[in-house]
Amino acid sequence: MSRVTKFSGRDAGPTARVAGFVDHLRAHGFRVGVAEAEASLSALSFCDTYESAMVRGALRAVLTGCAEEAGRFDDLFDSYWLNGGRVAQRVSAAPNPSPHVHSSRSAAGQSQGDGAGDPTAPDDGQGESTSGGEGKLVATVVQQKMRRDLREVVTPEDIREAEVIARRLGAALRDRRSRRRKAATKGDRLHFRKVMRQSLQTGGEPIRLPKKSRPDRPQKIVAICDVSGSMTIYAQVFLAFVAGLIRADDAADAYLFHTRLVRIADALRDRDPLRAMGRLSVLADGFGGGSKIGGSLLRFSKTYARRFVDGRTVVLILSDGYDTGRPEDLAEALSLLRKRGCKIVWLNPLKGWADYAPVAAGMAAALPYLTLFRPANTLADLASLEPEMMRL
Template sequence: MSRVARFAARDPGVAARITGFLAHLRAHGFGLGVAEAETALRALEHVCAADPEMTRRALKAVCAGSADEVTRFDEFYDAFWLNDGRVRLRVTADATSARSDLVRAPGVDEDRATGTATGRIESPDDGGGGETDAEGSGRLIASGRRNLMTTDLREVVSPADVAEAEAVAERLGRALRDHRSRRRKAARRGRAVDLRRTIRKSLGTGGEPLRLERRTRPDRPVRVTALCDVSGSMAVYARPFLAFLSGLMRADPDTDAYLFHTRLVRIADALRETDALRALNRLSLLADGFGGGSCIGASLDHFSRSYARRLVNGRTVVLILSDGYDSADPEEVGAALARIRRRGCRIIWLNPLKGWKGYEPVARGMAAALPHLDLFAPATTLADLAALEPELVRL
């Protein structure tokens, strides 16, 4: 089906191609630098570089740095080295048969496709020869996904909101995290002198307490894990909530954040971006399905079985921002929360509807969730969130 990409005769060589490939990966969010390019080249010396499968494994070991990147790597490798996207594209462009729709790469826009109808064999962008960049970018498959996104969160959240939300989030984050232990523990620097240990140590110096041992109350930082519902019914509240999440994230880099609608997406890495606007841009890429239906139960269930198992423990506060309107079985919500709860964490549910006069948690999903919550509070605006501070300190 696919064959190894043919490079033009003017191609400057392996080094430039590897650099091009790494640039291609970098464009898709891999954190790679010059050092990796050098490692990749050295790695290729140790394998049979003519064998595409072996090269794939070697480059994968060098370039991928997480389980997620390992799964995505193959797609990018095919697109760049095996002319994968290119071959399919040429079929689309040349043949006007009904088959062309079936073989077209997903999400590739039309004008790109017709741009390749010249019949030339283009090499993927190798970063070295500037002449090929007009059509042959080799990035078509992955970047095509961008066109599927319907909602741009940049319209939902403005930088000013982010700044305000950050201030609130930071205060809340501090309220949640500042849990000092009640006990004191030996420490190099501390306010209290540890008499017992000082006397014990003084034995070594002939009974003279030459070194004072100290004690302090160790920090027991609490990690926040936030799950934000962005389904249709929550769309109006998405604006303050997302700003709030990014603020929370930037106040404490250990915070973990997820979006859910019909499925669960981890957005922690996107929000960790130092630049607020870029963070929101990356978020827009992830929020495919934004404003659609909601499967709270299924999303929470997925969370409890995957991420929660690794990342939620007794020092975690799970923060759920949702109105509790679920299209699926409400029992699932209760069961999932019970499972998360068993990990020893505390669960806070912030419901925008609770602020309404005469609100009763009658949404069946919400009713099923209530017995498992440590705190059930209203949150419609940033001001509401700020007002939560004293409650959170008591948790």
């Protein structure tokens, strides 16, 4: 049985302890602030504070915000209030020097930009650049280039060209299922509110009949780009496309993966395309390595997708489908994604080859979940997808 924490005699009282607890939660990735601390104090004023179960319940209701946090709350509560006399945290509510560093959320890979730093690669930057890649099937000895400077791979001109295509694709993708009507000149229903307003000008005679209709809602594109070894020669095209997409469309989102998944949308939004690619190089470390499509997509569908993917999203997967992981993972990931109501488009650079058949175990597992499966290995191919996207 754990005992209640003994706080030091110099501690400033219950208010500081609660503030300290809120700080403790924040250090563990909860999004709580001053308002929550205040609410906790007023909640506690309604409780018998000597009853720990009651306090626990009250603080849980106030300080947690989702199922995941509610699940972790008990341990955090115990470690702060019931750690048997060991005071692990300062209760003076001193500002935590760098709160998000300890957060488990960022440790799970959300902001790898700052700390993930040097990989264990011995040949940092020494890898030969064997693929100037013209989009042909070239036999290359692909080495593990742990730090490849993507500025060499993708030029600002490519990005500008891709931007135009991405913008057109974005415009082609409209959702035609909206139920909320808006005023429109060629509508299918009367806009009664306007009819009333305007009829007042004509003495109550509704002469002009404004209409309303269902507008098309834009769809959001989430691009997930494979940059593993087998995809190296297509990386130029696809990364340029992804960069262009992010720059053309404010709502778009982008990720890349090899053996793990990285969110790159923020890095690519940099106003200077060259600097954006520089920032991307830092994030993309491991570029040209192995590929774990299933694992990466599974992670995507369990984390980011829950925040960024909804029924008005098109998930664009740019990959050749050569997976070193289990095909079941890929199938599970895609079925989870489909359950969020999105459409999944898979663009496979290999599909363009004459005798291609999706026999790779991963690709075969993925097929049932795809809305569209198309070849693409040049920017022109991507541009030619427009009519099909329009039908989606």
